[in-house]
Amino acid sequence: xxxxxxxxxxxxxxxxxxxxxxxxxxxxxxxxxxxxxxxxxxxxxxxxxxxxxxxxxxxxxxxxxxxxxxxxxxxxxxxxxxxxxxxxxxxxxxxxxxxxxxxxxxxxxxxxxxxxxxxxxxxxxxxxxxxxxxxxxxxxxxxxxxxxxxxxxxxxxxxxxxxxxxxxxxxxxxxxxxxxxxxxxxxxxxxxxxxxxxxxxxxxxxxxxxxxxxxxxxxxxxxxxxxxxxxxxxxxxxxxxxxxxxxxxxxxxxxxxxxxxxxxxxxxxxxxxxxxxx
Amino acid sequence: xxxxxxxxxxxxxxxxxxxxxxxxxxxxxxxxxxxxxxxxxxxxxxxxxxxxxxxxxxxxxxxxxxxxxxxxxxxxxxxxxxxxxxxxxxxxxxxxxxxxxxxxxxxxxxxxxxxxxxxxxxxxxxxxxxxxxxxxxxxxxxxxxxxxxxxxxxxxxxxxxxxxxxxxxxxxxxxxxxxxxxxxxxxxxxxxxxxxxxxxxxxxxxxxxxxxxxxxxxxxxxxxxxxxxxxxxxxxxxxxxxxxxxxxxxxxx
Numbered sequence: 001x002x003x004x005x006x007x008x009x010x011x012x013x014x015x016x017x018x019x020x021x022x023x024x025x026x027x028x029x030x031x032x033x034x035x036x037x038x039x040x041x042x043x044x045x046x047x048x049x050x051x052x053x054x055x056x057x058x059x060x061x062x063x064x065x066x067x068x069x070x071x072x073x074x075x076x077x078x079x080x081x082x083x084x085x086x087x088x089x090x091x092x093x094x095x096x097x098x099x100x101x102x103x104x105x106x107x108x109x110x111x112x113x114x115x116x117x118x119x120x121x122x123x124x125x126x127x128x129x130x131x132x133x134x135x136x137x138x139x140x141x142x143x144x145x146x147x148x149x150x151x152x153x154x155x156x157x158x159x160x161x162x163x164x165x166x167x168x169x170x171x172x173x174x175x176x177x178x179x180x181x182x183x184x185x186x187x188x189x190x191x192x193x194x195x196x197x198x199x200x201x202x203x204x205x206x207x208x209x210x211x212x213x214x215x216x217x218x219x220x221x222x223x224x225x226x227x228x229x230x231x232x233x234x235x236x237x238x239x240x241x242x243x244x245x246x247x248x249x250x251x252x253x254x255x256x257x258x259x260x261x262x263x264x265x266x267x268x269x270x271x272x273x274x275x276x277x278x
Numbered sequence: 279x280x281x282x283x284x285x286x287x288x289x290x291x292x293x294x295x296x297x298x299x300x301x302x303x304x305x306x307x308x309x310x311x312x313x314x315x316x317x318x319x320x321x322x323x324x325x326x327x328x329x330x331x332x333x334x335x336x337x338x339x340x341x342x343x344x345x346x347x348x349x350x351x352x353x354x355x356x357x358x359x360x361x362x363x364x365x366x367x368x369x370x371x372x373x374x375x376x377x378x379x380x381x382x383x384x385x386x387x388x389x390x391x392x393x394x395x396x397x398x399x400x401x402x403x404x405x406x407x408x409x410x411x412x413x414x415x416x417x418x419x420x421x422x423x424x425x426x427x428x429x430x431x432x433x434x435x436x437x438x439x440x441x442x443x444x445x446x447x448x449x450x451x452x453x454x455x456x457x458x459x460x461x462x463x464x465x466x467x468x469x470x471x472x473x474x475x476x477x478x479x480x481x482x483x484x485x486x487x488x489x490x491x492x493x494x495x496x497x498x499x500x501x502x503x504x505x506x507x508x509x510x511x512x513x514x515x516x517x518x519x520x521x522x523x524x525x526x527x528x529x530x531x
Contacts, residue, residue: 054404080406094401096393108405113308158405 004031006068007166007198008053013062015048015244022048024244025062030198032165033235037209038202039266040241046202047091049241050170053200054088055079067165084112087164087197091171093155095143102126102139105158112162129157132194133187149180153187160191167191169201173208181205186224190217206266209238213252240266293488296410297480300418300487303411314416321382321417322424328377329428330435336369337361337436341443345450355450358459361440362433366467370433371474372519375482378425379511383486386417387507390490391500399491414487421479429475470526477522478515485511 008030015023040046051057106126133153173181192199213236216227238255240248248263344360444450489507493499
C-alpha cells in the first residue's frame with residue numbers, strides 16, 4: 001500500500017506565553033485520512049496546538065510542516081494560500097456577528113483571491129454547506145438569532161465550504177448539552193466520511209472521541225453506524241495533552257488500559273442527577 | 279526601572295508598526311472600499327450632530343468671554359477676530375478631535391475588541407483575510423478624510439455661534455463681526471487648522487484599533503480596552519496639538 005501523504009507535521013514545536021510554555025517540544029505527524037482526538041484539560045494547550053497548526057501563532061522553536069512544506073519562513077500573506085486548504089471551527093464558532101449566516105459561510109469563498117468562484121456558485125455552495133448541517137432555512141438570519149448549537153453547526157458549514165484537506169475542530173462541543181453535542185459530533189463524522197477529510201478534534205469530552213472512533217456515517221443509508229472493527233477506524237488515534245506535553249498517544253483500547261490518573265480522569269463516566277450516564 | 283518602561287515602549291513600537299502596515303495596505307489589493315465608506319458614514323456623518331453642537335457653543339462662549347476682556351481695551355468690535363482665530367487654530371481641531379476620539383476611538387476599540395475575544399479576528403486570518411487590511415486601513419483612511427471636514431464644519435458653526443452672540447447681546451453689527459473674523463485669518467491658520475485634525479485622525483484610529491486588536495480577558499477586557507483607547511487618544515491629541523502649534527508659531531514669528 002502506497003504511503004499516505006503527510007498533511008501536518010510538528011517537529012519539536014515549543015510555544016510560550018510570558019515565559020510559560022503552552023506547547024512544550026511537541027512532535028507528531030498526521031497523514032491523509034487520519035483522525036486525531038486531542039483530549040486535555042483547560043489550559044493544556046489544545047487550542048494553542050490548533051492555532052499553531054493554522055499559523056495563527058508562531059512557534060518559538062521547532063518546525064510546523066503543512067502538506068510536507070516547512071512553514072517557518074512564510075509571511076502572513078503566504079499563509080493565506082496554505083490556509084485555503086484547511087478548515088477550522090473555532091471554540092465559540094468564531095462567526096462574524098455583523099454578517100448574515102449565508103455571508104458567514106460564503107466568506108472563505110468570497111475572499112479567495114486566487115480563483116474566486118462566481119457569485120452564483122458562491123451562493124449555491126454556501127446553501128449546500130448549510131443544508132449539509134441541516135440549517136438550510138437560516139441563510140438570511142444573523143448569528144445572534146441562532147442557538148449556541150446552531151452557531152457551531154454554521155461554523156462547521158463554513159469550515160467545510162471550501163472542501164478542505166484537513167479540518168481542525170477546536171472544542172466543538174464545549175458548553176453544549178449532550179443532545180446538541182451528539183448532533184455536532186455526528187456532523188463531524190459525516191463530514192469526515194463524505195469529503196474524506198483528515199480531521200483533528202480538540203475536546204475535553206471523551207464521549208466525542210469514543211463516538212468518532214467507533215461510529216461512521218454511511219453514505220448509502222444516510223445514517224450513523226458502528227464502524228467495522230476489522231480495521232475501519234485504524235486512522236483514529238487519541239492524544240492526551242497535559243501542560244503542553246503529550247501525556248498519552250495511542251488507540252482507544254490502549255487509552256482505556258492506561259494507568260495514568262490524569263489520562264484516566266477523562267474517561268470517568270459522568271452521571272446526571274438520576275445516576276444515568278451522560 | 280527598565281522593566282517598567284518596557285511595556286509602554288513596546289506599545290509605542292506596536293502602534294507605529296500597526297500604522298506602517300495599515301498605510302502599506304493602502305497600496306495593496308484588495309482594497310475594501312465598502313468598509314471605508316461605511317466607516318466614513320459612521321465617523322463623519324455620525325459625528326456631525328455632536329460636532330455641530332460643541333462647535334456652536336464653543337464659539338458662542340468664546341464671544342461672550344472675550345467681549346468682556348476686549349471691552350476693557352475698547353476693542354469689543356474685534357470679537358470676531360478672536361473667535362475666528364481661536365476656533366480655526368485651536369479649539370475647532372482640538373474639540374472636534376476630542377469628540378471623535380470619545381465617539382469613535384471607543385467604538386473601534388470595543389468593536390475590534392469584541393471581535394478579538396470572540397475569535398472573529400483569528401477566524402478572519404484563518405479564512406484568508408488580513409485583519410489590518412480589512413479593519414484598520416478603512417478606519418484609518420475614513421478618519422483621515424472625515425476629521426478635517428468635520429473640523430471645517432465645527433469652525434464655521436462656531437464662528438456663526440459667536441456671530442449670533444455678538445449681534446444679539448454685544449451690540450456688534452454683522453459686517454463688523456464678519457469683517458474682523460475674515461481679515462484675522464491667514465493661510466497659515468487654515469493650514470494649521472487642517473494639519474491638526476489630519477494628524478489627530480491617525481492617533482484616534484490607530485490607538486482605537488491597537489487597543490481593540492490587543493484586547494484580552496473577555497468582556498471585561500473589552501471595557502478596559504475601550505477606556506484606555508479614549509484616554510490615550512485624548513491625551514495624545516493635547517500632546518500633538520502642542521507640538522504642531524509650536525511648529526507653526528515658530529515658523530510665523
